[in-house]
Amino acid sequence: MSWVDEVLEKQVKERWPWQKEFIQAVTEFVNAVRPVLESDPKYKKHAILERIIVPERTIIFRVTWERDNGDIEVNYGYRIQMNSALGPYKGGLRFHPTVNLSVLKFLAFEQIFKNSLTGLPLGGGKGGSNFDPKGKSDDEVRRFCQAFMTELYRHVGSDIDVPAGDIGVGAREIGYLFGQYKKIANLHDGGVLTGKTVGWGGSLIRPEATGYGCVYFAEEMLKTKGDSIGGKRVLISGSGNVAQYAAEKVNQLGGKVISLSDSGGTVIDEDGISGEKWEYVMELKNVKRGRIKEYVEKFPTAKYYEGKRPWGLAEAEIAMPCATQNELDLDDAKALVKNGCMVVAEGSNMPTTLEATDYLLENKVLFAPGKASNAGGVATSGLEMSQNSMRLFWTKEEVDSKLHNIMVNIHQSCLDAAKEFGHPGNYVVGANIAGFLRVAKAMIDQGF
Numbered sequence: 070m071s072w073v074d075e076v077l078e079k080q081v082k083e084r085w086p087w088q089k090e091f092i093q094a095v096t097e098f099v100n101a102v103r104p105v106l107e108s109d110p111k112y113k114k115h116a117i118l119e120r121i122i123v124p125e126r127t128i129i130f131r132v133t134w135e136r137d138n139g140d141i142e143v144n145y146g147y148r149i150q151m152n153s154a155l156g157p158y159k160g161g162l163r164f165h166p167t168v169n170l171s172v173l174k175f176l177a178f179e180q181i182f183k184n185s186l187t188g189l190p191l192g193g194g195k196g197g198s199n200f201d202p203k204g205k206s207d208d209e210v211r212r213f214c215q216a217f218m219t220e221l222y223r224h225v226g227s228d229i230d231v232p233a234g235d236i237g238v239g240a241r242e243i244g245y246l247f248g249q250y251k252k253i254a255n256l257h258d259g260g261v262l263t264g265k266t267v268g269w270g271g272s273l274i275r276p277e278a279t280g281y282g283c284v285y286f287a288e289e290m291l292k293t294k295g296d297s298i299g300g301k302r303v304l305i306s307g308s309g310n311v312a313q314y315a316a317e318k319v320n321q322l323g324g325k326v327i328s329l330s331d332s333g334g335t336v337i338d339e340d341g342i343s344g345e346k347w348e349y350v351m352e353l354k355n356v357k358r359g360r361i362k363e364y365v366e367k368f369p370t371a372k373y374y375e376g377k378r379p380w381g382l383a384e385a386e387i388a389m390p391c392a393t394q395n396e397l398d399l400d401d402a403k404a405l406v407k408n409g410c411m412v413v414a415e416g417s418n419m420p421t422t423l424e425a426t427d428y429l430l431e432n433k434v435l436f437a438p439g440k441a442s443n444a445g446g447v448a449t450s451g452l453e454m455s456q457n458s459m460r461l462f463w464t465k466e467e468v469d470s471k472l473h474n475i476m477v478n479i480h481q482s483c484l485d486a487a488k489e490f491g492h493p494g495n496y497v498v499g500a501n502i503a504g505f506l507r508v509a510k511a512m513i514d515q516g517f
């Protein structure tokens with residue numbers, strides 16, 4: 070067994086057998102960067118692989134808060150400070166009942182390489198709680214956020230660790246978290262969180278950035294084949310922040326959005342989800358906080374499929390998973406290929422299983438791993454941090470053009486690295502290697 074496999078087997082799989090998502094993320098990474106690790110003895114000498122898979126710090130804490138009816142609830146809070154070689158820890162907070170150490174470690178691990186790919190000075194981190202915001206009142210969410218920050222505040226700061234949103238954490242939660250930080254730290258540290266509301270430190274285009282960035286990346290992939298998104302049918306999963314703005318950008322570029330979904334099921338609208346239909350989804354999800362199945366009550370020509378994912382429900386040239394991890398498995402990949410899919414661009418983190426990824430690659434689908442194609446969100450968080458430090462604001466056009474440039478550069482870095490290491494056109498290999506090289510160099514430069 071090579072030393073690389075020994076690390077994967079002994080220090081990841083045998084040590085953390087229950088951490089399935091973390092094992093999956095490290096396995097994808099190790100398989101992609103193996104040629105780099107094995108070709109230069111410095112990586113073994115400096116124990117880069119052994120170090121990069123262990124968080125620099127893991128913080129786990131109790132979050133106690135009160136329901137509207139006076140009941141006391143207890144949740145787990147976490148922050149994984151994974152790697153600070155390139156800058157302060159940076160990555161979102163996820164509030165969802167499925168949150169545990171495995172999920173957050175995989176997300177924090179992905180974040181290291183994603184943040185590296187942006188070219189910005191950002192380390193990798195992730196955090197969150199098993200708190201479920203679904204069905205909670207605004208007051209309950211506020212009390213939870215205040216209780217969460219009452220512990221987290223001692224571990225974050227604009228030059229230490231800068232959380233942002235993820236599943237279940239949007240502008241409302243970031244506002245409550247920021248308010249509590251400011252109060253108990255007695256410090257208006259404008260850059261302690263990103264994803265803030267525009268008007269008190271937030272950046273224009275941050276809400277749009279992950280979805281827009283993912284579509285910009287897909288457009289770059291299509292360009293390599295002399296093609297574009299215009300006129301293409303696009304299946305999108307999810308109906309939250311990333312899905313909403315991926316859908317908007319697809320529409321702006323002349324594509325047709327055929328589906329949106331949530332954990333209850335999928336809506337298929339053969340006429341396309343744009344204009345007033347897209348506006349309806351924005352109101353439904355961001356204001357009413359309703360379920361996607363309500364869409365078909367308003368637009369009865371669309372169909373709702375309870376408990377189904379979008380992938381086998383309609384033909385499409387492009388698929389953009391934008392909901393959660395492992396939401397596209399081997400059967401889904403087969404259905405996509407059968408139905409003529411030529412591009413899969415991941416908006417969510419690790420939505421495609423390892424088997425499904427292999428199948429898509431074998432079938433010559435242009436496949437963009439999330440650490441490259443969804444990096445626009447954290448990149449624009451980086452731009453928000455720059456604006457906060459300079460105490461000024463860039464226009465929408467300025468931020469969007471910087472975001473676009475960053476996505477074009479990430480796309481090119483992936484292509485270059487894939488070609489250099491013998492896998493031309495393989496964005497999984499390219500993204501992992503390009504992301505890894507910058508972090509590994511910083512780790513070696515900084516000693517251990």
Ligand SMILES: NC(=O)C1=CN([C@@H]2O[C@H](COP(=O)(O)OP(=O)(O)OC[C@H]3O[C@@H](n4cnc5c(N)ncnc54)[C@H](O)[C@@H]3O)[C@@H](O)[C@H]2O)C=CC1
Nearest residue numbers: 235236237279307308309310311331332392393417418446
């Ligand atoms: N918000 C951001 O800037 C970034 C988010 N991401 C990733 O994008 C994905 C979506 O995040 P957001 O849109 O921010 O969250 P969100 O909370 O706004 O939306 C999440 C969406 O996923 C759906 N969903 C959640 N669990 C599901 C399940 N088990 N089955 C089916 N659908 C499910 C929800 O119903 C919702 O439509 C996540 O994987 C997140 O890590 C990645 C990069 C940046």
Ligand SMILES: O=C(O)CCC(=O)C(=O)O
Nearest residue numbers: 160161233235446447450
């Ligand atoms: O903007 C950020 O810092 C977080 C984005 C994020 O959580 C992600 O890239 O998965």
